Amino acid sequence: MKSLAAFKAALFVLCLVPLARLVFFAFTDRLGANPIEFVLRSLGTWTLTLLLVTLSVTPLRRLTGWNSLIRVRRMLGLFAFFYACLHFLTYAGVDQSFDLSAILADVVKHPYITVGFTCFVLLIPLAATSTNAMQRRLGGRRWQLLHRLIYVIAAGGVVHYLWLVKKDITQPLLYGLVLAVLLGLRLWWRRQPARAAFSRPPG
Amino acid sequence: MRIRRSPDILSSEITDQDLYLNRRKFLTVAGVTLGAALVGGKTAPAFSALPPSMAVGESLLAAPSAFPNLRKSPLSASESPNSLRDITTYNNFYEFGTDKADPAQNAHTLVTRPWTVRIDGEVKRAQSVDVATLMRWSPPEERIYRLRCVEAWSMVIPWVGLPLAAIIKHAEPTSRAKYVEFTTLNDPKQMPGQRRGVLDWPYVEGLRMDEAMHPLSILAVGLYGDILPNQNGAPLRLVVPWKYGFKSGKSIVRIRFTEQQPATSWNMAAPGEYGFYANVNPAVDHPRWSQAKERRLGEFTKRPTLPFNGYAEQVASLYSGMDLRKFY
Numbered sequence: 172m173k174s175l176a177a178f179k180a181a182l183f184v185l186c187l188v189p190l191a192r193l194v195f196f197a198f199t200d201r202l203g204a205n206p207i208e209f210v211l212r213s214l215g216t217w218t219l220t221l222l223l224v225t226l227s228v229t230p231l232r233r234l235t236g237w238n239s240l241i242r243v244r245r246m247l248g249l250f251a252f253f254y255a256c257l258h259f260l261t262y263a264g265v266d267q268s269f270d271l272s273a274i275l276a277d278v279v280k281h282p283y284i285t286v287g288f289t290c291f292v293l294l295i296p297l298a299a300t301s302t303n304a305m306q307r308r309l310g311g312r313r314w315q316l317l318h319r320l321i322y323v324i325a326a327g328g329v330v331h332y333l334w335l336v337k338k339d340i341t342q343p344l345l346y347g348l349v350l351a352v353l354l355g356l357r358l359w360w361r362r363q364p365a366r367a368a369f370s371r372p373p374g
Numbered sequence: 375m376r377i378r379r380s381p382d383i384l385s386s387e388i389t390d391q392d393l394y395l396n397r398r399k400f401l402t403v404a405g406v407t408l409g410a411a412l413v414g415g416k417t418a419p420a421f422s423a424l425p426p427s428m429a430v431g432e433s434l435l436a437a438p439s440a441f442p443n444l445r446k447s448p449l450s451a452s453e454s455p456n457s458l459r460d461i462t463t464y465n466n467f468y469e470f471g472t473d474k475a476d477p478a479q480n481a482h483t484l485v486t487r488p489w490t491v492r493i494d495g496e497v498k499r500a501q502s503v504d505v506a507t508l509m510r511w512s513p514p515e516e517r518i519y520r521l522r523c524v525e526a527w528s529m530v531i532p533w534v535g536l537p538l539a540a541i542i543k544h545a546e547p548t549s550r551a552k553y554v555e556f557t558t559l560n561d562p563k564q565m566p567g568q569r570r571g572v573l574d575w576p577y578v579e580g581l582r583m584d585e586a587m588h589p590l591s592i593l594a595v596g597l598y599g600d601i602l603p604n605q606n607g608a609p610l611r612l613v614v615p616w617k618y619g620f621k622s623g624k625s626i627v628r629i630r631f632t633e634q635q636p637a638t639s640w641n642m643a644a645p646g647e648y649g650f651y652a653n654v655n656p657a658v659d660h661p662r663w664s665q666a667k668e669r670r671l672g673e674f675t676k677r678p679t680l681p682f683n684g685y686a687e688q689v690a691s692l693y694s695g696m697d698l699r700k701f702y
Contacts (some may be wrong), residue, residue: 204464
Protein backbone atom coordinates (compact mmCIF):
# COMPACT_ATOMS: atom_id res chain seq x y z
CA MET A 172 0.00 0.00 0.00
CA LYS A 173 2.79 2.36 0.99
CA SER A 174 4.84 1.45 -2.07
CA LEU A 175 1.84 2.17 -4.29
CA ALA A 176 1.48 5.65 -2.79
CA ALA A 177 5.17 6.29 -3.43
CA PHE A 178 4.84 4.97 -6.98
CA LYS A 179 1.84 7.18 -7.58
CA ALA A 180 3.65 10.24 -6.22
CA ALA A 181 6.65 9.52 -8.42
CA LEU A 182 4.39 9.12 -11.44
CA PHE A 183 2.67 12.42 -10.61
CA VAL A 184 6.01 14.23 -10.64
CA LEU A 185 7.05 12.42 -13.81
CA CYS A 186 3.88 13.58 -15.56
CA LEU A 187 4.80 17.17 -14.77
CA VAL A 188 8.25 16.87 -16.33
CA PRO A 189 7.12 17.72 -19.90
CA LEU A 190 5.57 20.94 -18.63
CA ALA A 191 8.59 21.75 -16.44
CA ARG A 192 10.82 21.19 -19.47
CA LEU A 193 8.86 23.75 -21.49
CA VAL A 194 9.05 26.28 -18.67
CA PHE A 195 12.79 25.67 -18.32
CA PHE A 196 13.26 26.04 -22.09
CA ALA A 197 11.24 29.26 -22.05
CA PHE A 198 13.44 30.81 -19.39
CA THR A 199 16.69 29.68 -21.00
CA ASP A 200 15.86 30.69 -24.58
CA ARG A 201 15.74 27.15 -25.92
CA LEU A 202 12.33 27.15 -27.59
CA GLY A 203 13.86 27.94 -30.99
CA ALA A 204 12.91 30.44 -33.65
CA ASN A 205 9.19 29.66 -33.44
CA PRO A 206 8.48 29.17 -29.72
CA ILE A 207 4.70 29.13 -30.06
CA GLU A 208 4.84 26.28 -32.56
CA PHE A 209 7.36 24.44 -30.38
CA VAL A 210 5.16 24.66 -27.29
CA LEU A 211 1.99 23.79 -29.22
CA ARG A 212 3.57 20.72 -30.82
CA SER A 213 5.17 19.59 -27.58
CA LEU A 214 1.90 19.83 -25.62
CA GLY A 215 0.11 18.00 -28.42
CA THR A 216 2.52 15.09 -28.56
CA TRP A 217 2.51 14.80 -24.76
CA THR A 218 -1.29 14.69 -24.75
CA LEU A 219 -1.16 11.83 -27.21
CA THR A 220 1.62 10.10 -25.30
CA LEU A 221 -0.35 10.27 -22.04
CA LEU A 222 -3.47 8.96 -23.77
CA LEU A 223 -1.44 5.97 -24.93
CA VAL A 224 0.13 5.54 -21.49
CA THR A 225 -3.38 5.53 -19.96
CA LEU A 226 -4.45 2.93 -22.50
CA SER A 227 -1.47 0.75 -21.65
CA VAL A 228 -2.54 0.30 -18.01
CA THR A 229 -4.97 -2.52 -18.76
CA PRO A 230 -2.61 -4.54 -21.00
CA LEU A 231 0.23 -4.01 -18.50
CA ARG A 232 -1.92 -5.28 -15.64
CA ARG A 233 -2.79 -8.32 -17.65
CA LEU A 234 0.78 -9.02 -18.72
CA THR A 235 2.45 -8.38 -15.37
CA GLY A 236 -0.33 -9.40 -13.05
CA TRP A 237 0.30 -6.18 -11.13
CA ASN A 238 -3.34 -5.32 -10.51
CA SER A 239 -2.73 -2.24 -8.35
CA LEU A 240 -1.74 -0.44 -11.53
CA ILE A 241 -5.45 0.34 -11.94
CA ARG A 242 -5.01 2.82 -9.08
CA VAL A 243 -2.91 5.16 -11.24
CA ARG A 244 -5.07 5.00 -14.37
CA ARG A 245 -7.37 7.88 -13.41
CA MET A 246 -4.41 10.12 -12.65
CA LEU A 247 -2.81 9.33 -16.01
CA GLY A 248 -6.07 10.01 -17.82
CA LEU A 249 -6.47 13.32 -16.01
CA PHE A 250 -2.92 14.27 -16.95
CA ALA A 251 -3.75 13.54 -20.59
CA PHE A 252 -6.72 15.89 -20.18
CA PHE A 253 -4.49 18.46 -18.47
CA TYR A 254 -2.05 18.50 -21.40
CA ALA A 255 -4.97 18.55 -23.86
CA CYS A 256 -6.29 21.67 -22.09
CA LEU A 257 -2.87 23.34 -22.26
CA HIS A 258 -2.57 22.34 -25.92
CA PHE A 259 -6.02 23.78 -26.72
CA LEU A 260 -5.41 26.96 -24.71
CA THR A 261 -2.07 27.50 -26.46
CA TYR A 262 -3.83 27.09 -29.80
CA ALA A 263 -6.86 29.25 -28.98
CA GLY A 264 -5.17 31.85 -26.84
CA VAL A 265 -1.57 32.18 -27.95
CA ASP A 266 -1.69 31.02 -31.58
CA GLN A 267 -5.11 32.46 -32.48
CA SER A 268 -5.24 35.27 -29.85
CA PHE A 269 -8.75 34.10 -28.81
CA ASP A 270 -10.11 35.27 -32.16
CA LEU A 271 -13.35 33.30 -31.92
CA SER A 272 -14.41 33.71 -35.54
CA ALA A 273 -10.98 32.59 -36.74
CA ILE A 274 -11.08 29.59 -34.39
CA LEU A 275 -14.58 28.66 -35.52
CA ALA A 276 -13.60 28.93 -39.18
CA ASP A 277 -10.54 26.81 -38.47
CA VAL A 278 -12.61 24.12 -36.72
CA VAL A 279 -15.20 24.02 -39.50
CA LYS A 280 -12.90 24.30 -42.51
CA HIS A 281 -9.81 22.32 -41.64
CA PRO A 282 -10.29 18.61 -41.01
CA TYR A 283 -7.26 18.15 -38.75
CA ILE A 284 -8.53 20.93 -36.48
CA THR A 285 -12.08 19.50 -36.63
CA VAL A 286 -10.80 16.13 -35.44
CA GLY A 287 -8.51 17.61 -32.79
CA PHE A 288 -11.20 19.87 -31.43
CA THR A 289 -13.75 17.04 -31.35
CA CYS A 290 -11.33 14.87 -29.40
CA PHE A 291 -10.75 17.67 -26.91
CA VAL A 292 -14.51 18.16 -26.41
CA LEU A 293 -15.01 14.40 -25.99
CA LEU A 294 -12.37 14.34 -23.27
CA ILE A 295 -14.38 16.75 -21.12
CA PRO A 296 -17.16 14.30 -20.05
CA LEU A 297 -14.52 11.70 -19.27
CA ALA A 298 -12.65 14.09 -16.99
CA ALA A 299 -15.93 15.27 -15.44
CA THR A 300 -17.02 11.72 -14.60
CA SER A 301 -13.64 10.59 -13.32
CA THR A 302 -14.52 10.87 -9.62
CA ASN A 303 -15.68 7.92 -7.52
CA ALA A 304 -18.96 9.71 -6.84
CA MET A 305 -19.70 10.18 -10.52
CA GLN A 306 -18.75 6.59 -11.21
CA ARG A 307 -21.28 5.46 -8.59
CA ARG A 308 -23.94 7.83 -9.89
CA LEU A 309 -23.60 6.58 -13.44
CA GLY A 310 -23.32 2.96 -12.46
CA GLY A 311 -20.40 0.78 -13.48
CA ARG A 312 -21.76 -0.34 -16.83
CA ARG A 313 -22.79 3.03 -18.14
CA TRP A 314 -19.63 4.58 -16.80
CA GLN A 315 -17.51 2.00 -18.58
CA LEU A 316 -19.43 2.47 -21.81
CA LEU A 317 -18.88 6.24 -21.65
CA HIS A 318 -15.21 5.83 -20.90
CA ARG A 319 -14.71 3.61 -23.93
CA LEU A 320 -14.74 6.94 -25.75
CA ILE A 321 -11.02 7.04 -25.00
CA TYR A 322 -10.47 4.56 -27.84
CA VAL A 323 -12.13 6.98 -30.26
CA ILE A 324 -10.27 9.95 -28.77
CA ALA A 325 -6.85 8.32 -29.01
CA ALA A 326 -7.51 7.26 -32.62
CA GLY A 327 -8.70 10.81 -33.36
CA GLY A 328 -5.54 12.18 -31.79
CA VAL A 329 -3.39 10.10 -34.15
CA VAL A 330 -5.48 11.23 -37.15
CA HIS A 331 -5.19 14.87 -35.97
CA TYR A 332 -1.39 14.50 -35.99
CA LEU A 333 -1.31 12.59 -39.28
CA TRP A 334 -3.37 15.19 -41.11
CA LEU A 335 -1.32 18.12 -39.92
CA VAL A 336 2.04 16.71 -41.01
CA LYS A 337 3.23 17.98 -44.40
CA LYS A 338 5.02 14.94 -45.74
CA ASP A 339 7.10 12.96 -43.27
CA ILE A 340 4.48 10.87 -41.45
CA THR A 341 6.94 8.75 -39.44
CA GLN A 342 6.04 10.27 -36.06
CA PRO A 343 2.23 10.02 -36.33
CA LEU A 344 2.61 6.48 -37.72
CA LEU A 345 4.65 5.49 -34.65
CA TYR A 346 1.89 6.74 -32.37
CA GLY A 347 -0.62 4.93 -34.57
CA LEU A 348 1.39 1.72 -34.33
CA VAL A 349 1.50 1.86 -30.52
CA LEU A 350 -2.24 2.53 -30.44
CA ALA A 351 -2.88 -0.38 -32.80
CA VAL A 352 -0.91 -2.70 -30.51
CA LEU A 353 -2.77 -1.49 -27.41
CA LEU A 354 -6.18 -1.89 -29.03
CA GLY A 355 -5.17 -5.08 -30.84
CA LEU A 356 -4.20 -6.74 -27.55
CA ARG A 357 -7.64 -5.98 -26.16
CA LEU A 358 -9.36 -7.50 -29.18
CA TRP A 359 -7.10 -10.53 -29.03
CA TRP A 360 -7.83 -11.14 -25.36
CA ARG A 361 -11.51 -10.61 -25.93
CA ARG A 362 -11.59 -13.37 -28.50
CA GLN A 363 -10.10 -15.90 -26.14
CA PRO A 364 -11.24 -14.93 -22.65
CA ALA A 365 -10.96 -18.32 -21.05
CA ARG A 366 -7.47 -19.18 -22.12
CA ALA A 367 -5.87 -15.86 -21.32
CA ALA A 368 -7.18 -15.51 -17.81
CA PHE A 369 -7.19 -19.01 -16.41
CA SER A 370 -5.11 -21.09 -18.74
CA ARG A 371 -4.28 -24.41 -17.18
CA PRO A 372 -3.62 -27.65 -18.97
CA PRO A 373 -6.65 -29.91 -18.84
CA GLY A 374 -6.21 -32.42 -16.06
CA MET B 375 8.53 48.80 -64.05
CA ARG B 376 7.95 51.08 -61.10
CA ILE B 377 9.91 50.21 -58.03
CA ARG B 378 8.28 51.38 -54.86
CA ARG B 379 9.11 50.95 -51.26
CA SER B 380 6.32 49.94 -48.99
CA PRO B 381 5.11 53.25 -47.52
CA ASP B 382 3.66 52.23 -44.17
CA ILE B 383 6.53 50.92 -42.08
CA LEU B 384 6.18 51.22 -38.35
CA SER B 385 9.15 52.92 -36.76
CA SER B 386 9.36 49.92 -34.44
CA GLU B 387 10.07 47.73 -37.44
CA ILE B 388 13.19 49.60 -38.42
CA THR B 389 16.44 48.32 -37.02
CA ASP B 390 18.03 50.77 -34.65
CA GLN B 391 21.01 52.48 -36.30
CA ASP B 392 23.42 51.54 -33.50
CA LEU B 393 22.36 47.95 -33.61
CA TYR B 394 22.74 47.96 -37.35
CA LEU B 395 26.23 49.47 -37.22
CA ASN B 396 27.30 47.13 -34.46
CA ARG B 397 26.17 44.18 -36.49
CA ARG B 398 28.13 45.46 -39.47
CA LYS B 399 31.16 45.85 -37.21
CA PHE B 400 30.73 42.37 -35.86
CA LEU B 401 30.41 40.90 -39.32
CA THR B 402 33.48 42.78 -40.52
CA VAL B 403 35.51 41.63 -37.53
CA ALA B 404 34.25 38.09 -37.99
CA GLY B 405 35.15 38.29 -41.67
CA VAL B 406 38.66 39.55 -40.92
CA THR B 407 39.19 36.84 -38.34
CA LEU B 408 37.96 34.15 -40.69
CA GLY B 409 40.06 35.58 -43.51
CA ALA B 410 43.17 35.81 -41.33
CA ALA B 411 42.67 32.26 -40.12
CA LEU B 412 42.44 31.04 -43.69
CA VAL B 413 45.38 33.05 -44.96
CA GLY B 414 47.52 32.34 -41.92
CA GLY B 415 46.70 28.65 -41.90
CA LYS B 416 48.19 25.94 -44.02
CA THR B 417 45.40 26.32 -46.56
CA ALA B 418 46.65 29.63 -47.94
CA PRO B 419 49.16 28.32 -50.52
CA ALA B 420 46.46 26.09 -51.96
CA PHE B 421 44.60 29.13 -53.24
CA SER B 422 47.29 29.94 -55.76
CA ALA B 423 47.02 26.44 -57.19
CA LEU B 424 43.35 26.88 -57.98
CA PRO B 425 42.20 27.53 -61.53
CA PRO B 426 41.75 31.27 -62.15
CA SER B 427 37.97 31.10 -62.19
CA MET B 428 37.92 29.48 -58.74
CA ALA B 429 40.41 31.90 -57.28
CA VAL B 430 37.94 34.75 -57.67
CA GLY B 431 35.42 33.00 -55.49
CA GLU B 432 37.97 31.76 -52.99
CA SER B 433 39.70 35.08 -52.59
CA LEU B 434 36.42 36.50 -51.37
CA LEU B 435 36.83 34.44 -48.24
CA ALA B 436 40.15 36.06 -47.43
CA ALA B 437 38.81 39.58 -47.92
CA PRO B 438 37.78 41.67 -44.89
CA SER B 439 34.19 40.92 -45.73
CA ALA B 440 32.92 38.06 -47.85
CA PHE B 441 31.31 40.51 -50.24
CA PRO B 442 33.17 43.83 -50.15
CA ASN B 443 31.34 46.95 -51.35
CA LEU B 444 28.10 45.08 -51.50
CA ARG B 445 25.58 47.10 -53.46
CA LYS B 446 22.36 47.87 -51.62
CA SER B 447 19.20 47.56 -53.64
CA PRO B 448 16.09 49.73 -53.85
CA LEU B 449 14.22 46.41 -54.10
CA SER B 450 15.05 45.61 -50.47
CA ALA B 451 12.30 45.70 -47.87
CA SER B 452 12.90 48.20 -45.11
CA GLU B 453 11.62 45.89 -42.40
CA SER B 454 13.96 44.75 -39.69
CA PRO B 455 15.57 41.41 -40.60
CA ASN B 456 15.26 38.34 -38.40
CA SER B 457 18.32 37.34 -36.42
CA LEU B 458 21.03 35.23 -38.02
CA ARG B 459 20.21 32.60 -35.43
CA ASP B 460 16.54 32.43 -36.45
CA ILE B 461 17.42 32.31 -40.13
CA THR B 462 20.02 29.56 -39.71
CA THR B 463 18.26 27.28 -37.20
CA TYR B 464 14.72 27.11 -38.58
CA ASN B 465 14.97 25.64 -42.06
CA ASN B 466 12.91 23.46 -44.33
CA PHE B 467 15.62 21.60 -46.24
CA TYR B 468 14.44 17.98 -46.35
CA GLU B 469 17.75 16.87 -47.88
CA PHE B 470 19.09 17.23 -44.34
CA GLY B 471 16.06 15.99 -42.41
CA THR B 472 12.40 16.91 -42.08
CA ASP B 473 12.59 18.70 -38.74
CA LYS B 474 13.35 22.39 -39.04
CA ALA B 475 16.25 22.03 -36.62
CA ASP B 476 17.79 19.19 -38.68
CA PRO B 477 19.52 21.20 -41.44
CA ALA B 478 21.56 23.25 -38.95
CA GLN B 479 22.68 19.96 -37.37
CA ASN B 480 23.34 17.97 -40.53
CA ALA B 481 24.25 20.32 -43.36
CA HIS B 482 27.95 20.39 -42.48
CA THR B 483 28.43 17.29 -44.65
CA LEU B 484 27.68 19.30 -47.78
CA VAL B 485 30.80 20.30 -49.73
CA THR B 486 30.09 23.56 -51.54
CA ARG B 487 33.54 24.18 -53.03
CA PRO B 488 34.27 23.47 -55.77
CA TRP B 489 30.76 23.70 -57.18
CA THR B 490 29.63 23.74 -60.77
CA VAL B 491 26.25 24.42 -62.25
CA ARG B 492 25.18 22.79 -65.49
CA ILE B 493 23.30 25.18 -67.77
CA ASP B 494 21.49 23.32 -70.54
CA GLY B 495 18.20 22.64 -72.29
CA GLU B 496 16.93 25.29 -74.68
CA VAL B 497 20.15 27.33 -74.78
CA LYS B 498 22.49 28.29 -77.61
CA ARG B 499 25.33 26.38 -75.94
CA ALA B 500 25.16 24.08 -72.94
CA GLN B 501 27.91 24.78 -70.41
CA SER B 502 29.09 24.13 -66.87
CA VAL B 503 30.03 27.16 -64.83
CA ASP B 504 31.26 27.74 -61.30
CA VAL B 505 29.81 30.13 -58.78
CA ALA B 506 32.56 32.69 -59.36
CA THR B 507 31.56 32.88 -63.03
CA LEU B 508 27.93 33.42 -62.10
CA MET B 509 29.09 36.21 -59.77
CA ARG B 510 30.93 37.84 -62.64
CA TRP B 511 27.87 37.54 -64.87
CA SER B 512 25.66 39.04 -62.23
CA PRO B 513 27.41 40.89 -59.38
CA PRO B 514 26.03 40.26 -55.88
CA GLU B 515 23.68 42.74 -54.24
CA GLU B 516 22.14 42.97 -50.82
CA ARG B 517 18.45 42.07 -51.08
CA ILE B 518 16.40 42.21 -47.90
CA TYR B 519 13.30 40.18 -48.66
CA ARG B 520 10.30 38.84 -46.81
CA LEU B 521 10.08 35.04 -46.91
CA ARG B 522 6.63 33.53 -46.49
CA CYS B 523 6.50 29.79 -45.95
CA VAL B 524 3.48 27.77 -47.07
CA GLU B 525 3.27 26.67 -43.40
CA ALA B 526 2.11 30.18 -42.45
CA TRP B 527 5.26 31.57 -40.86
CA SER B 528 7.49 34.28 -42.26
CA MET B 529 10.86 35.95 -41.83
CA VAL B 530 12.75 38.94 -43.20
CA ILE B 531 16.09 37.83 -44.62
CA PRO B 532 19.05 39.96 -45.75
CA TRP B 533 20.23 37.88 -48.69
CA VAL B 534 23.26 38.49 -50.82
CA GLY B 535 21.93 37.62 -54.24
CA LEU B 536 22.77 37.55 -57.90
CA PRO B 537 19.97 39.01 -60.02
CA LEU B 538 18.73 36.02 -62.02
CA ALA B 539 17.90 38.02 -65.16
CA ALA B 540 21.58 38.80 -65.86
CA ILE B 541 22.51 35.15 -65.44
CA ILE B 542 19.77 34.09 -67.84
CA LYS B 543 20.96 36.62 -70.42
CA HIS B 544 24.47 35.16 -70.22
CA ALA B 545 23.07 31.65 -70.53
CA GLU B 546 21.55 32.69 -73.89
CA PRO B 547 18.30 30.74 -73.93
CA THR B 548 16.74 30.10 -77.34
CA SER B 549 13.32 31.38 -78.37
CA ARG B 550 11.86 28.00 -77.44
CA ALA B 551 12.74 28.49 -73.76
CA LYS B 552 9.48 29.19 -71.89
CA TYR B 553 10.43 27.92 -68.43
CA VAL B 554 13.49 27.59 -66.23
CA GLU B 555 14.03 24.49 -64.13
CA PHE B 556 16.31 24.43 -61.07
CA THR B 557 17.66 21.12 -59.80
CA THR B 558 19.17 20.55 -56.37
CA LEU B 559 22.18 18.31 -55.78
CA ASN B 560 21.27 14.63 -55.47
CA ASP B 561 23.92 12.95 -53.32
CA PRO B 562 22.77 10.94 -50.29
CA LYS B 563 26.38 10.83 -49.05
CA GLN B 564 26.39 14.60 -48.60
CA MET B 565 22.67 14.94 -48.02
CA PRO B 566 21.63 12.31 -45.47
CA GLY B 567 17.95 13.20 -45.76
CA GLN B 568 17.96 11.82 -49.30
CA ARG B 569 18.46 8.32 -47.94
CA ARG B 570 14.74 8.38 -47.17
CA GLY B 571 12.20 8.75 -49.92
CA VAL B 572 10.28 11.60 -48.31
CA LEU B 573 10.30 13.41 -51.65
CA ASP B 574 11.21 12.19 -55.11
CA TRP B 575 14.88 13.28 -55.26
CA PRO B 576 16.40 15.39 -56.62
CA TYR B 577 14.39 18.41 -55.59
CA VAL B 578 13.24 20.27 -58.68
CA GLU B 579 11.69 23.70 -58.86
CA GLY B 580 10.79 25.90 -61.77
CA LEU B 581 9.65 29.31 -62.91
CA ARG B 582 8.02 30.71 -65.98
CA MET B 583 10.55 32.68 -68.02
CA ASP B 584 9.01 36.08 -67.21
CA GLU B 585 9.02 35.21 -63.49
CA ALA B 586 12.66 34.19 -63.66
CA MET B 587 13.54 37.39 -65.55
CA HIS B 588 11.78 39.58 -62.98
CA PRO B 589 14.17 41.96 -61.17
CA LEU B 590 13.08 40.54 -57.78
CA SER B 591 14.25 37.01 -58.64
CA ILE B 592 17.76 36.22 -57.40
CA LEU B 593 20.13 33.37 -56.79
CA ALA B 594 21.29 33.84 -53.20
CA VAL B 595 24.97 33.27 -52.47
CA GLY B 596 25.14 34.98 -49.10
CA LEU B 597 23.35 35.97 -45.95
CA TYR B 598 23.98 38.94 -43.64
CA GLY B 599 26.90 39.98 -45.84
CA ASP B 600 28.63 36.65 -45.44
CA ILE B 601 28.85 33.38 -47.39
CA LEU B 602 25.53 31.50 -47.43
CA PRO B 603 25.41 28.87 -44.66
CA ASN B 604 24.88 25.31 -45.91
CA GLN B 605 21.51 24.94 -44.17
CA ASN B 606 20.16 27.90 -46.15
CA GLY B 607 20.94 26.29 -49.50
CA ALA B 608 24.62 26.99 -50.16
CA PRO B 609 26.24 27.72 -52.41
CA LEU B 610 23.37 28.76 -54.66
CA ARG B 611 19.73 29.10 -53.70
CA LEU B 612 16.81 30.43 -55.67
CA VAL B 613 14.88 33.27 -53.98
CA VAL B 614 11.54 34.42 -55.40
CA PRO B 615 10.07 36.58 -52.63
CA TRP B 616 6.46 36.72 -53.83
CA LYS B 617 6.15 32.93 -53.83
CA TYR B 618 5.95 30.44 -50.98
CA GLY B 619 9.31 29.35 -49.64
CA PHE B 620 9.24 25.88 -51.18
CA LYS B 621 9.83 27.45 -54.60
CA SER B 622 13.37 28.27 -53.42
CA GLY B 623 15.44 25.44 -54.85
CA LYS B 624 18.59 25.06 -52.77
CA SER B 625 22.15 23.90 -53.52
CA ILE B 626 21.42 24.18 -57.23
CA VAL B 627 23.51 22.09 -59.64
CA ARG B 628 21.50 22.49 -62.80
CA ILE B 629 19.63 25.28 -64.54
CA ARG B 630 17.69 23.93 -67.50
CA PHE B 631 15.61 25.94 -69.94
CA THR B 632 12.52 24.15 -71.18
CA GLU B 633 9.62 24.59 -73.53
CA GLN B 634 7.23 22.68 -71.24
CA GLN B 635 6.35 23.52 -67.66
CA PRO B 636 8.78 21.61 -65.44
CA ALA B 637 7.47 18.94 -63.08
CA THR B 638 8.26 20.36 -59.64
CA SER B 639 8.85 18.39 -56.44
CA TRP B 640 6.10 19.48 -54.04
CA ASN B 641 3.60 19.74 -56.86
CA MET B 642 4.30 16.11 -57.79
CA ALA B 643 4.21 15.01 -54.13
CA ALA B 644 0.80 16.58 -53.41
CA PRO B 645 -0.72 18.26 -56.48
CA GLY B 646 -3.85 19.30 -54.61
CA GLU B 647 -1.84 21.16 -51.98
CA TYR B 648 1.12 22.72 -53.79
CA GLY B 649 0.77 24.31 -57.20
CA PHE B 650 3.40 25.20 -59.77
CA TYR B 651 2.87 28.92 -59.29
CA ALA B 652 2.70 28.95 -55.47
CA ASN B 653 2.24 32.71 -55.33
CA VAL B 654 1.60 33.90 -51.79
CA ASN B 655 -2.15 34.39 -51.69
CA PRO B 656 -4.14 34.98 -48.49
CA ALA B 657 -7.40 34.33 -50.37
CA VAL B 658 -6.53 30.77 -51.38
CA ASP B 659 -6.15 28.47 -48.40
CA HIS B 660 -3.95 25.45 -48.34
CA PRO B 661 -6.51 22.59 -48.24
CA ARG B 662 -5.44 21.77 -44.70
CA TRP B 663 -4.78 25.21 -43.21
CA SER B 664 -5.53 28.88 -43.68
CA GLN B 665 -3.17 31.21 -45.55
CA ALA B 666 -4.93 34.39 -44.44
CA LYS B 667 -2.43 35.13 -41.68
CA GLU B 668 1.14 34.37 -40.86
CA ARG B 669 3.40 34.41 -37.85
CA ARG B 670 6.43 36.57 -38.46
CA LEU B 671 9.10 34.83 -36.41
CA GLY B 672 9.84 36.95 -33.37
CA GLU B 673 6.32 38.35 -33.20
CA PHE B 674 3.60 37.20 -30.85
CA THR B 675 0.39 37.82 -32.75
CA LYS B 676 -0.16 36.76 -36.32
CA ARG B 677 -0.18 39.39 -39.01
CA PRO B 678 -2.33 39.36 -42.13
CA THR B 679 -0.66 37.84 -45.18
CA LEU B 680 -0.41 40.21 -48.13
CA PRO B 681 -1.15 39.21 -51.72
CA PHE B 682 2.09 38.21 -53.44
CA ASN B 683 3.74 38.57 -50.03
CA GLY B 684 3.54 42.36 -50.29
CA TYR B 685 5.15 42.47 -53.75
CA ALA B 686 1.84 42.78 -55.63
CA GLU B 687 2.73 46.16 -57.08
CA GLN B 688 5.84 44.71 -58.73
CA VAL B 689 4.56 41.30 -59.82
CA ALA B 690 0.75 41.17 -60.01
CA SER B 691 0.86 42.19 -63.69
CA LEU B 692 2.67 38.93 -64.50
CA TYR B 693 -0.56 37.11 -63.74
CA SER B 694 -3.19 39.43 -65.17
CA GLY B 695 -6.09 37.48 -66.60
CA MET B 696 -5.12 34.30 -64.76
CA ASP B 697 -7.48 32.64 -62.31
CA LEU B 698 -5.23 32.47 -59.26
CA ARG B 699 -7.58 30.01 -57.56
CA LYS B 700 -6.97 27.59 -60.38
CA PHE B 701 -3.29 28.38 -60.85
CA TYR B 702 -2.38 28.32 -57.14
